[in-house]
Amino acid sequence: MTTAAISAVPVRTGGWRSRLRRRRPVLNVVLALIAIFWLVPSIGLLVVSLRPESAFTQSGWWTVLTAPSRLTIQNYTTLFSQGLRPGGLLDSLITSAVITVPTTILVTSLSSLAAYSLVFGRWRGRDAVFLVVVALMVVPVQMALLPVASLYKLFGSATGFNPFGTVVGVVIFHVAFGLPFGIFLMRNFYNGIPRDLLEAGRIDGAGEWKLFRRVVLPLGVPAAASLAIFQFIWVWNDLLVALIFLGGNAHAPLTVFLFDQVRELASNYWIVSTGGIISIIVPLIVFFSFQRYFVRGMLAGAVK
Amino acid sequence: MLSGRTFGLRRPSTARAVAVPVPAPDTPLGAAPLAMAKQPGGGGGWRSHTGSLLFILPAAIFLGAIVVYPLVATLVRSLFDNNNGSSFVGLGNYKEIFATDDILIGLRNNVIWVIVFPFTVTFLGLVFAVLTERIRWATAFKTVVFMPIVFSLTASALIWRAVFDLDPHVGMVNAAVQTVSDVFNPPGLYPIDKSAGQALSNLASTNVAATASATLQSTSTVSSGGVAKLGLVGISPFTLQMLNAQKVQVPSAASGGVVGVVWRDFSPTHVGVKGTVFPDEDGLPGLHVSLLRSDGSSAATATTGLNGAFHFDNVGQGQFHVQVDSSNFGSGFTGISFLGTQSITPTASLSRTAQALLSVPLVDIAMIIAMLWIWAGFAMVAIGAGLASLNREVLEAAHMDGATEWQTLRRVTIPMLLPVLIVVFVTMLINVLKIFDIILNMPPGTSQQDASTLALLIYNTGFTANPATGLASALCVLLFILVIPAMLLNLRRIRGT
Numbered sequence: 031m032t033t034a035a036i037s038a039v040p041v042r043t044g045g046w047r048s049r050l051r052r053r054r055p056v057l058n059v060v061l062a063l064i065a066i067f068w069l070v071p072s073i074g075l076l077v078v079s080l081r082p083e084s085a086f087t088q089s090g091w092w093t094v095l096t097a098p099s100r101l102t103i104q105n106y107t108t109l110f111s112q113g114l115r116p117g118g119l120l121d122s123l124i125t126s127a128v129i130t131v132p133t134t135i136l137v138t139s140l141s142s143l144a145a146y147s148l149v150f151g152r153w154r155g156r157d158a159v160f161l162v163v164v165a166l167m168v169v170p171v172q173m174a175l176l177p178v179a180s181l182y183k184l185f186g187s188a189t190g191f192n193p194f195g196t197v198v199g200v201v202i203f204h205v206a207f208g209l210p211f212g213i214f215l216m217r218n219f220y221n222g223i224p225r226d227l228l229e230a231g232r233i234d235g236a237g238e239w240k241l242f243r244r245v246v247l248p249l250g251v252p253a254a255a256s257l258a259i260f261q262f263i264w265v266w267n268d269l270l271v272a273l274i275f276l277g278g279n280a281h282a283p284l285t286v287f288l289f290d291q292v293r294e295l296a297s298n299y300w301i302v303s304t305g306g307i308i309s310i311i312v313p314l315i316v317f318f319s320f321q322r323y324f325v326r327g328m329l330a331g332a333v334k
Numbered sequence: 335m336l337s338g339r340t341f342g343l344r345r346p347s348t349a350r351a352v353a354v355p356v357p358a359p360d361t362p363l364g365a366a367p368l369a370m371a372k373q374p375g376g377g378g379g380w381r382s383h384t385g386s387l388l389f390i391l392p393a394a395i396f397l398g399a400i401v402v403y404p405l406v407a408t409l410v411r412s413l414f415d416n417n418n419g420s421s422f423v424g425l426g427n428y429k430e431i432f433a434t435d436d437i438l439i440g441l442r443n444n445v446i447w448v449i450v451f452p453f454t455v456t457f458l459g460l461v462f463a464v465l466t467e468r469i470r471w472a473t474a475f476k477t478v479v480f481m482p483i484v485f486s487l488t489a490s491a492l493i494w495r496a497v498f499d500l501d502p503h504v505g506m507v508n509a510a511v512q513t514v515s516d517v518f519n520p521p522g523l524y525p526i527d528k529s530a531g532q533a534l535s536n537l538a539s540t541n542v543a544a545t546a547s548a549t550l551q552s553t554s555t556v557s558s559g560g561v562a563k564l565g566l567v568g569i570s571p572f573t574l575q576m577l578n579a580q581k582v583q584v585p586s587a588a589s590g591g592v593v594g595v596v597w598r599d600f601s602p603t604h605v606g607v608k609g610t611v612f613p614d615e616d617g618l619p620g621l622h623v624s625l626l627r628s629d630g631s632s633a634a635t636a637t638t639g640l641n642g643a644f645h646f647d648n649v650g651q652g653q654f655h656v657q658v659d660s661s662n663f664g665s666g667f668t669g670i671s672f673l674g675t676q677s678i679t680p681t682a683s684l685s686r687t688a689q690a691l692l693s694v695p696l697v698d699i700a701m702i703i704a705m706l707w708i709w710a711g712f713a714m715v716a717i718g719a720g721l722a723s724l725n726r727e728v729l730e731a732a733h734m735d736g737a738t739e740w741q742t743l744r745r746v747t748i749p750m751l752l753p754v755l756i757v758v759f760v761t762m763l764i765n766v767l768k769i770f771d772i773i774l775n776m777p778p779g780t781s782q783q784d785a786s787t788l789a790l791l792i793y794n795t796g797f798t799a800n801p802a803t804g805l806a807s808a809l810c811v812l813l814f815i816l817v818i819p820a821m822l823l824n825l826r827r828i829r830g831t
Binding site: 054057058060061064065068069070071072074075078086087088089090092140141143144146147148150151152153159160161163164165166167168169170172173174175176177178181202203205206207209210213237238239242263266267268269270274284285288289292299302303306309310313314316317321324325328329 | 393
């Protein structure tokens, strides 16, 4: 991706901008200090994760500036060598992925389908339905936790499979709460697709499914990518839903893994810092690979 | 062309720049007819246009079962009792909310967040957006400041919990404060940490006693030509090692002066024997000692050597006490409890309910700083996008008319940006109303209750071993009611035009 993606909108005119960007030494220094301030806390976490376990309370992490040779990847090898032990770091990493990937795929595809229906469908009441969807965007997840938990139990007693305490239960919940924003974003994008395109297809006798698959879906790729990236990072970073719907499940995502270690921070900070870095790396890679799409999704999600 | 397209987001507006993904130049819209051309005619699938109704079905089922139904269920549940929900209590649960101090603390914190955070983060975002327009490395700056958004709030909370840690060996902020503090209030070589239960009087062993002015003083007097021996205990071997202490050596008496020694009154070979200077005992180096006249004034000062010995020369006539000065025991800076419950408003003398309503615990400020670190990047990029989409000609015109940069900003740019600023403000408002992860992870256990918010209260009431389901549901409804204005604003913006 291009590095300029974060600027969101390309520069238009040279004159104004170049006049703004004349030499300003003081401003440059001030902004450099702010940038350092922004970086330092994360660097601290990284350095702590690279220091021996015992060093945490003995001296500040910044003392490595004078003795960088003390850094070690011991903490990482220790945590990863535990292998797939339930509740371990590697297990949590996999659990996070197992929750996040299906959710992302489901939200993106179901939102695209629904948005197609809302934009190109010819049933009555589409506008009213869209308004409901917009209204649902701000509903706090807390509203649904208790009723959905009992709904899951009800489903369990009827079918023999209770989604409560399983990854399936978490995914279902995330998908439902990801949909309003997903539909909102996709609908707004599809709205910009000229209707004539579809009319032409219809005259040629293409069915709705075919129009969706062959025309609208390919055109909507940029929006779908924004939605998918946004959704991925959102779900990857969720704590509350996993905390509640995984219940006492031994396999927990990274956020729950970190939460469980917090109680005894001083003695566990080597685990917390190492797990924290691991949990951060995945969304960071996604962010830097698809910066443009993420920023766009983020800006569109300004109402969430 | 099609009916029912009376609203939507087709009309361009400044707010739209933020709310809607404007099809970017790279959108393959231009290639669309080509894609059509590849379409083979005919084909199966749904032939009827109403067939597309089926497309919305999966989403509708999810939304109906997991979002809409629970909305109603929680609303109903909030009117029933806490146990199994069999008896109707009307608004009883809501009354309980406002009659429980612990819940009021949470509501108060929500109010603090709402007052402080959305405004501050929008302001910061505006400042950053405006300033980055004026530097050449804007992309690098924006990336750095934007980055924390992709971290989980849990990870960010843990990062900042360490940053604000009480121990200056762990917490960066306290380490910085300590560095400054040590210049003005340096710690002694033998610090006494009163908060850890240490006391000066515990150090006194032989011929020495603690005074009211935080010094140690010899109990016996000494005169010119005499030798004073002061025995202390409770000094850690680690401290002695750090100070390079040597074995104790009692200096020989000198005429006209007072000599003496301060030593560690503990011998490994004579455990329990106090008051005798054994050769395997350590001297206490680096202590500031004074010779006091009988009226309490200082006749001379000295510092003990590595073997604990000190000398006062030409002291004159009279009886003297030897004093070990208080500066030796100063603990210096021991850390500010940024994540503690200390209120920055003076509420200590008020009633418990008044405290719950009016206190502003330090931990709230620490968490707000962490949240600013997380969200300022979003505000900056959103406002920056709005800034970039402004009409340059208007800005050029202002410049031509002789307006300074500041005037242009105040009179032209900010008014034009207002819709974007409102969107960012409202987004951040909803965000902090629901704030949960930070509250759960950043404050240590001891200050969690003082830091709680509505979302945390819901978690702690509804999802413990012994849940109060009715009360938790009422809290959920309250949270929902609080976001309704934002919901209406969204709807107005969608329909707006």
